[in-house]
Amino acid sequence: MNNAIEIQKLCKNYKDFLLNNISFSLPMGYIMGFVGQNGAGKTTTIRLILNMINQESGEIKIFGLDNVQDEQKIKQDIGVVFDDIYFVDSWKVREVERAVKSFYSNWSSKLFDQYVSSFHLPMDKKVKELSRGMKMKLMLAVAMSHEARLLILDEPTGGLDPVARDGLLEILSKYIADGQKSILFSTHITSDLEKIADYITLIDHGNIFYSGTKDDLLESFCIVRGGPHDLTDSLKEKIIGLTTNIAGFAGLLPTPEMKHLAPEIVTETPSIDEILVSISKGDRNHE
Numbered sequence: 398m399n400n401a402i403e404i405q406k407l408c409k410n411y412k413d414f415l416l417n418n419i420s421f422s423l424p425m426g427y428i429m430g431f432v433g434q435n436g437a438g439k440t441t442t443i444r445l446i447l448n449m450i451n452q453e454s455g456e457i458k459i460f461g462l463d464n465v466q467d468e469q470k471i472k473q474d475i476g477v478v479f480d481d482i483y484f485v486d487s488w489k490v491r492e493v494e495r496a497v498k499s500f501y502s503n504w505s506s507k508l509f510d511q512y513v514s515s516f517h518l519p520m521d522k523k524v525k526e527l528s529r530g531m532k533m534k535l536m537l538a539v540a541m542s543h544e545a546r547l548l549i550l551d552e553p554t555g556g557l558d559p560v561a562r563d564g565l566l567e568i569l570s571k572y573i574a575d576g577q578k579s580i581l582f583s584t585h586i587t588s589d590l591e592k593i594a595d596y597i598t599l600i601d602h603g604n605i606f607y608s609g610t611k612d613d614l615l616e617s618f619c620i621v622r623g624g625p626h627d628l629t630d631s632l633k634e635k636i637i638g639l640t641t642n643i644a645g646f647a648g649l650l651p652t653p654e655m656k657h658l659a660p661e662i663v664t665e666t667p668s669i670d671e672i673l674v675s676i677s678k679g680d681r682n683h684e
C-alpha cells in the first residue's frame with residue numbers, strides 16, 4: 398500500500414518535552430485523525446513533517462520522498478491549515494489568492510472561486526475584517542485550490558459553528574473520494590473524527606499510544622462499569638484511568654481482558670473522547 402506520510406523513529410527534544418521515537422503511516426486515500434491532550438506533541442509533529450523545525454533523528458517520507466531533501470517538490474502537493482491565519486491582515490480575499498497562486502503550478506482560480514462561494518466568503522473584505530471561522534474557511538479554500546494530494550489540518554474546525562463544521566467534513570470526504578488524496582487532521586473535536594476518519598493516531602506525552610484504523614481502536618478497548626465489590630485487585634491493575642466512588646467503578650479495559658470479567662460488570666464501546674480521557678486519567682494515576 399502506498400503511504401502519503403511515513404514517519405519512522407522521529408525524535409524532537411525541547412527543554413521540557415520529548416517527542417519520543419514516534420512512528421506511524423497514513424495510507425494514501427484516507428483521512429487520519431491526529432489526537433492527544435494539550436501539549437501531547439501534535440503540532441510539533443506537524444511542524445516536523447513540514448520541515449518548519451529540525452528533527453533530532455528519524456525519517457519522514459511524504460509520497461515516498463524525503464521531507465527535507467525534496468521539500469520544494471513535496472510542498473507543491475501539500476495544503477496546510479493552522480489554527481492561526483498566516484495571511485497579511487490588510488489583504489482582501491481576492492488579494493490573498495493573487496499572492497498565493499504564484500507559488501503553485503497547479504493552482505485553480507476556478508476551484509478557489511467555488512470554495513469561496515460555497516463558504517460564503519466576501520471577496521472584498523480584508524483578512525482582519527473576517528471572523529475567526531471565516532479566516533479558517535479562507536485558509537481551507539487556499540489549501541484545497543491547488544489539487545494538493547495531502548492536506549495537513551491543525552485544529553481546522555476550532556472556529557467553526559456546527560453547521561459550518563458539518564459542511565467542512567462533507568467537503569473533506571469528497572476531497573479524498575478519488576482515492577489519490579489524503580488528510581492528516583489534528584483536532585480536539587473527536588466527534589468530527591468519529592464521522593469521517595478512517596485512521597486514528599493517538600499521541601500521549603510525546604509517545605504514540607495507538608496508530609491504526611478507527612474501527613480497530615474502538616474494538617481494542619471497552620468501557621467497564623461495575624459495583625464496588627466487582628473490582629478485584631487483578632482487574633484494578635488492568636483498567637486504564639480507573640475512577641471509583643461509593644456506587645462503584647468505571648474505566649477503560651483492553652478488549653482481550655473482557656473474557657475474564659464477572660457477568661455483573663457492564664461493558665460498552667468507548668468513544669474516542671472516552672479513550673483519551675481514560676488515558677489521561679491513567680497517566681495521572683501513575684504520577
Ligand SMILES: Nc1ncnc2c1ncn2[C@@H]1O[C@H](COP(=O)(O)OP(=O)(O)OP(=O)(O)O)[C@@H](O)[C@H]1O
Nearest residue numbers: 411412413414433434435436437438439440441442
Ligand atoms: N519552540 C518550543 N520550545 C520549547 N518547547 C516547545 C516549543 N514548541 C512546543 N514546545 C513544547 O512541546 C510540547 C508539545 O507541544 P505541541 O504544540 O506539539 O502540543 P499539541 O499536542 O499540539 O498541543 P495542543 O493540543 O495544546 O495544541 C509542549 O510541552 C510545548 O510546550
